[in-house]
Amino acid sequence: MANRIMLNETSYHGAGAIAEIVTEAKARGFSKALICSDPDLIKFGVTAKVTDLLDKAGLAYAIYSGIKANPTIENVKDGVKAFQDAGADYIIAIGGGSSMDTSKAIGIIINNPEFADVRSLEGVAPTKKPCVPIIAVPTTAGTAAEVTINYVITDVERKRKFVCVDPHDMPVVAIVDPDMMSSMPKGLTAATGMDALTHAIEGYITKGAWEMTDMFHLKAIEIISRSLRGAVENTKEGREGMALAQYIAGMGFSNVGLGIAHSMAHTLGAVYDTPHGVACAMMLPIVMEYNAECTGEKYREIARAMGVPGVDAMSQAEYRKAAVDAVAKLSADVGIPATLPALKEEDLTFLAESAYADACRPGNPKDTNVEDLKSLFLRLKAD
Structure with missing residues (x-):
C-alpha cells in the first residue's frame, strides 16, 4: 500500500x-x-x-x-x-x-x-x-x-x-x-494547545498511522508537553514551541486521520457550542482509556514524550495509565475543565449517533458503536 x-x-x-x-x-x-x-x-x-x-x-x-x-x-x-x-x-x-x-x-x-x-x-x-x-x-x-x-x-x-x-x-x-x-488569552491558548495535543495523539494511534507520521506526532507530543504551560503564561519559549509543535502535528494527522475524540468534540461543539479545543481536551483522556487495548506499545512512547520518567521499567498497564494521567494533568494544569455541566442525558442518543457518523470515527484504533459512544459522553457528567 x-x-x-x-x-x-x-x-x-x-x-x-x-x-x-x-x-x-x-x-x-x-x-x-x-x-x-x-x-x-x-x-x-x-x-x-x-x-x-x-x-x-x-x-x-x-x-x-x-x-x-x-x-x-x-x-x-x-x-x-x-x-x-x-x-x-x-x-x-x-x-x-x-x-x-x-x-x-x-x-x-x-x-x-x-x-x-x-x-x-x-x-x-x-x-x-x-x-x-x-x-x-x-x-x-x-x-x-x-x-x-x-x-x-x-x-x-x-x-x-x-x-x-x-x-x-x-x-x-x-x-x-x-x-x-502572542495576543491569545490564556483560555484560548490552553484550548488550542490541547487541540494540537489531541491531533498528535490521535494521529499517532489512528489506523492509518505509519513510520513517517509517527515521527511527526511523537515530536509534536514532546514539544507540546514542555511548551504549553509556558505558552499559557505567554513566555517567548512557550509561544515558539507551540507554534512549531502544532504545525508538526498537522503535517502528520492531515495525512492519516484522527479518531473519536475529534468525532465527539465536533458533536459537542455543534450541540452546546463548546469550544473545539476544550471539547477535545475533555474527551482525550476518556477516549485514550477506551482505546488503550488496541494500541500495542504506543502509550509507552506517548508517556515518554510527555516526560514521564522510568517508562521502560513499567508494565503495559502501568505505562498506559501513565500516558493517560500525563495528558489529564497537562489539561488540568492549563485550566481545562474535566466535565461539561451543559450535557443533558436526553441528548446522549443524538450526540452518539452524530459522533458515529462523523468522518473522523473510522480512523479510531478501536472499532466503536453508538452505545459505547453514549457511555463515553456520559463520563463528562459531574459526579
Missing part, C-alpha cells in the same frame, strides 16, 4: 515571518486579496499586522470578517459573495481554524461552482480543481489548518458539524509566526 504525504508548497516559520506574505504575493503575481479574519482579530489590531504590510507594499485587498468561532454554512456563502464582489484572485486567511476553514470552503466553491451547496462538500468531495490560492496565517497554536487538507463547517439548522477532506483545499503558503499568536 502506498502512503501519501501532502504539505504546503511553501511554509515560513519564526518571529517576523509575516513579512514574507508580501514576497509571496508579488512572486506569484497576485493582484487582490480577500482577507478572511474574525471581528476580534480586527478589533484588537492583529489583522492590521498583515494589512499594514500590504498597504506599505501597495497590494490591494478587501476584508471579510463575518466569521463565527464555529464557522457556518452561511459564513461560507457570504464569503463566496465577498470574494466575487471584491474581484479578488487569492485569499489571505488570518486567524484560527475558523478563518482558515471558511477560507478553504470559499476557495473550493469559487473554483468548483458545482459544489455551491456547502453541504455537498462533506466527506471526501470529488472536486476537480484546486481551490483559490490561500496564504494561511494562523493566530492560534492548535488547529494546524494551515497545513491540513481538512476543514469543518457547522450546519446550524441540523445542529451538527461536518468534516470535509479535500486535497484541493491545501493552502499554498503557510506563515507560522509566533508573534501573531
